[in-house]
Amino acid sequence: GLRSLPGCVKFHLLKSDFIFNQTNVASVTPWSAPIIWEGTFDPILIDSIYKQQNLTIATTVFALGKYTRFVKDFLESAEQHYFMGENRSLTVRKVQSFKRWQDISMSRMEQLEKLIENELASEADYIFCLDIDTKFYGPWGVETLGRLVGVIHPWLFDAPRNRFTYERRPESQAYIPADEGDYYYAGAAFGGSLEDVHHLTKTCREKLHIDAANSIEAVWQEESHLNKYFLLNKPSKLLSPEYMWRDINESAAQIKVIRFSNVAKNYAEVRPNP
Numbered sequence: 001g002l003r004s005l006p007g008c009v010k011f012h013l014l015k016s017d018f019i020f021n022q023t024n025v026a027s028v029t030p031w032s033a034p035i036i037w038e039g040t041f042d043p044i045l046i047d048s049i050y051k052q053q054n055l056t057i058a059t060t061v062f063a064l065g066k067y068t069r070f071v072k073d074f075l076e077s078a079e080q081h082y083f084m085g086e087n088r089s090l091t092v093r094k095v096q097s098f099k100r101w102q103d104i105s106m107s108r109m110e111q112l113e114k115l116i117e118n119e120l121a122s123e124a125d126y127i128f129c130l131d132i133d134t135k136f137y138g139p140w141g142v143e144t145l146g147r148l149v150g151v152i153h154p155w156l157f158d159a160p161r162n163r164f165t166y167e168r169r170p171e172s173q174a175y176i177p178a179d180e181g182d183y184y185y186a187g188a189a190f191g192g193s194l195e196d197v198h199h200l201t202k203t204c205r206e207k208l209h210i211d212a213a214n215s216i217e218a219v220w221q222e223e224s225h226l227n228k229y230f231l232l233n234k235p236s237k238l239l240s241p242e243y244m245w246r247d248i249n250e251s252a253a254q255i256k257v258i259r260f261s262n263v264a265k266n267y268a269e270v271r272p273n274p
């Protein structure tokens with residue numbers, strides 16, 4: 001039997017298949033936040049834990065101009081894969097639009113900040129803010145919930161840090177120096193508690209306004225500011241690129257399941273400006 005020695009740690013080996021499925025990807029950040037990949041969680045167990053909490057999850061998408069064409073597939077695929085089997089309701093509202101797609105994309109931060117303040121903070125427990133030129137192909141469930149959640153960008157998940165497309169001009173509020181940064185996060189999906197996402201959107205809105213006043217626009221608009229925010233405010237959970245993939249027809253060895261993906265689009269045709 002085991003002798004109990006002073007200062008001796010007993011290891012309990014809890015062996016279960018799903019823990020050992022995924023071997024070639026990091027499933028934890030250097031600040032000890034989980035990175036969610038297929039095989040790092042038991043969907044049935046985690047469902048049963050969250051079921052008892054009776055949570056409400058708000059999800060926002062913007063569809064302005066020709067991007068309304070993406071709404072149908074987004075919603076129909078969400079019905080099938082996004083928090084499967086739960087009650088849903090849909091609210092549509094008019095928002096201000098802009099002439100440049102960059103302004104539409106960036107303005108989401110301020111619109112979200114106000115929407116959370118005025119309504120969602122009292123109505124939901126968690127929120128996800130997603131791009132509309134997207135579609136669900138696999139399960140997205142309670143394993144994604146956390147205080148502050150970022151998604152690793154599908155183009156840069158296996159790239160070295162020096163290739164990350166952070167804003168590199170010190171004049172911008174989104175500036176990240178060459179030797180800093182943890183991951184490159186997608187602008188197309190982020191989430192968390194209403195309080196944390198409110199702080200995120202408020203901070204990004206403030207920084208976007210300062211940049212605008214200084215006549216500088218970050219290289220990837222609000223995505224650059226989101227990356228700066230996540231550098232200074234570490235996400236409590238990261239989602240792997242399974243949760244924001246490039247295109248359904250592309251593959252990578254690390255991606256066992258595509259859950260949510262960009263839809264291929266003709267940029268010149270769908271956007272109001274280059």
Ligand SMILES: CC(=O)N[C@H]1[C@@H](OP(=O)(O)OP(=O)(O)OC[C@H]2O[C@@H](n3ccc(=O)[nH]c3=O)[C@H](O)[C@@H]2O)O[C@H](CO)[C@H](O)[C@@H]1O
Pocket residue numbers: 061062063064065066067101104105130131132133153185186187188189219220221222223262270271272
């Ligand atoms: C995969 C990913 O991380 N995508 C990001 C990337 O390019 P994307 O090419 O994904 O940007 P995009 O053209 O999808 O625009 C972002 C979003 O703005 C909305 N929209 C845009 C234009 C328009 O005419 N009507 C409209 O409704 C719509 O919700 C769209 O999903 O960089 C953008 C900022 O540079 C955003 O951070 C996107 O989230």
Ligand SMILES: [Mn+2]
Pocket residue numbers: 131132133188262
């Ligand atoms: Mn997009």
